[in-house]
Every structure is written in structure tokens, then in C-alpha cells.
Amino acid sequence: MPTNAKHCRVSTTGAGSSRPHILHIVADDLGNTDMGFSNALMSSPHLDSLRHCGVRLDNFYAPKACAPSRAAVMTGRYPFHIGIYSNADVDAAGVPTNFSFLPELLRRHGNYATHAVGKWHLGWRAREMTPTHRGFDSFFGFWHCCSDYFAHTSPAGGLDLTRANASMVGFFSASTYAHQRLFTRDRVRFTLSRLRLPACLLV
Numbered sequence: 001m002p003t004n005a006k007h008c009r010v011s012t013t014g015a016g017s018s019r020p021h022i023l024h025i026v027a028d029d030l031g032n033t034d035m036g037f038s039n040a041l042m043s044s045p046h047l048d049s050l051r052h053c054g055v056r057l058d059n060f061y062a063p064k065a066c067a068p069s070r071a072a073v074m075t076g077r078y079p080f081h082i083g084i085y086s087n088a089d090v091d092a093a094g095v096p097t098n099f100s101f102l103p104e105l106l107r108r109h110g111n112y113a114t115h116a117v118g119k120w121h122l123g124w125r126a127r128e129m130t131p132t133h134r135g136f137d138s139f140f141g142f143w144h145c146c147s148d149y150f151a152h153t154s155p156a157g158g159l160d161l162t163r164a165n166a167s168m169v170g171f172f173s174a175s176t177y178a179h180q181r182l183f184t185r186d187r188v189r190f191t192l193s194r195l196r197l198p199a200c201l202l203v
Contacts, residue, residue, distance in 0.1 A: 019110055019198035023050065026073065026202070028066045028119070066145065067091075067121050074101040074122060074134070087121070087145055091156075094123020095134075103135030106200050113137055116202040121145040131164065136202070138165045 025047075033039040037048045062069050067090040068079035075082055075095065082099050084090060095101075106112035116131050116139045123129030124143035131139035140163045144154040147161070154160035 019112070021198060022106070022112075022200040023054070024073065024200070024202050025050075026066075026070055026119075066119075070122055071095050074103075075099045076102070090121055090123060091145065092125075094125060094129035097128050097134075101134045103200055103202075105135070107135055107137075110198060113197045113199045114201075115139070115199070117141050118203050119145070119147075139163070 034042060034044075035047050035051075036042045036044040037051055063072075063079060065087045067087045068084050071077075071082060071084040071090070072079050077099065079085065082095060084095060103112070103114035103116075107114055114136045116136045118141045120131055120139065120141060120143045122131075122134070127133060130143060142154070142160045143162060144156055144160050147154045152161035
């Protein structure tokens with residue numbers, strides 16, 4: 001379904017640019033009737049608004065595990081074409097670096113500002129597998145699939161709440177519930193600082 005931009009309260013393009021802002025939300029374990037626009041018993045006014053202002057895709061298939069879906073979104077390829085059949089494939093290695101990710105192409109061809117916040121789960125055992133080496137200007141969140149939102153630790157061991165840009169990677173110890181406060185604050189900061197450019201935000 002095409003964009004209904006005239007009803008949106010936020011600009012859908014960067015200042016002086018015809019290139020659209022891109023907000024991509026990957027929500028693990030979200031059911032088809034877990035949102036207000038598909039179930040009157042649910043309340044999700046912000047998601048309903050984003051759906052109304054964006055592009056609706058309502059006829060597709062998705063793997064049952066999260067990592068193959070994330071890999072498909074980032075590469076534009078079926079997961080089995082890049083060797084990602086399950087979460088274990090990403091935990092053991094990651095998406096091969098010979099496949100370009102969406103933010104790499106957006107930066108190269110569209111002068112986009114790119115940021116990711118939340119869960120990565122596309123590779124973390126080598127630096128070149130991490131978000132800021134796969135096209136994102138910055139990243140704040142968890143590299144692993146199942147990190148603790150309170151303790152900020154990974155099942156693989158050690159701290160996993162990470163802030164990174166092209167020159168720095170830092171880890172944060174337990175202090176604040178990550179999703180409710182830290183991630184929301186980071187999304188707001190990115191939005192306010194990037195609206196003059198076409199921006200891609202992966203949540």
C-alpha cells in the first residue's frame with residue numbers, strides 16, 4: 001500500500017531531499033493480531049499511525065527464528081542463500097561479510113544517516129560482523145540474541161549492552177532497564193539530530 005504522507009505528523013523525507021526516511025522495526029514474537037490496526041482489543045496508537053503513514057506489506061512469509069529474518073531484511077536475500085538457517089548459524093559465525101547490508105548501500109548511494117538501536121543478532125564474534133562495520137554510523141543495543149535487559153549481560157558471557165560508532169565501542173553495566181528508558185532515549189536523540197538528512201533507523 002502506498003504512503004499516506006499527507007496524514008503524517010512528521011516529515012517523511014529529509015530537508016530539501018526527495019529521499020524518504022526509513023524506519024524499520026523488527027519485533028520478535030509479535031503476533032498478527034497483537035496490534036490495534038488488526039485487533040480492536042489491542043491498543044497501539046503509535047504503531048497504527050506509522051502503519052498509516054508508511055508502506056504496508058501484508059502478503060509474505062517469514063522464518064520461525066529471528067536471525068534468518070533479520071539477515072533477509074539486511075541483505076535482500078533468502079536466508080538459505082546466505083547460509084543462515086537458524087539462530088545458531090549467527091551465534092556460531094554470523095552473516096558472511098561478502099554480502100552487503102542495506103545501510104551500506106544507503107550510505108553509498110543515498111547519503112543516508114544510518115543508526116540501529118536494540119537487538120542486532122547478525123554476528124558478533126569478529127569486529128567486522130558488528131553493526132558499525134556493516135554500514136551503520138552508530139549502534140546502541142545488544143549484539144547477542146538473548147541478552148538480559150536488566151543485567152545487560154549475554155548468554156555467551158560478559159556485558160553486552162553496547163554503544164558504538166566508527167571509532168569507539170563501549171559496554172554498559174547494569175543500571176537501567178534497557179528497553180524502556182535507554183533505547184527510547186537513544187531513538188529520540190537520533191531522530192532530533194538527523195531529521196535534516198534522509199535517515200535509516202533500525203529498531
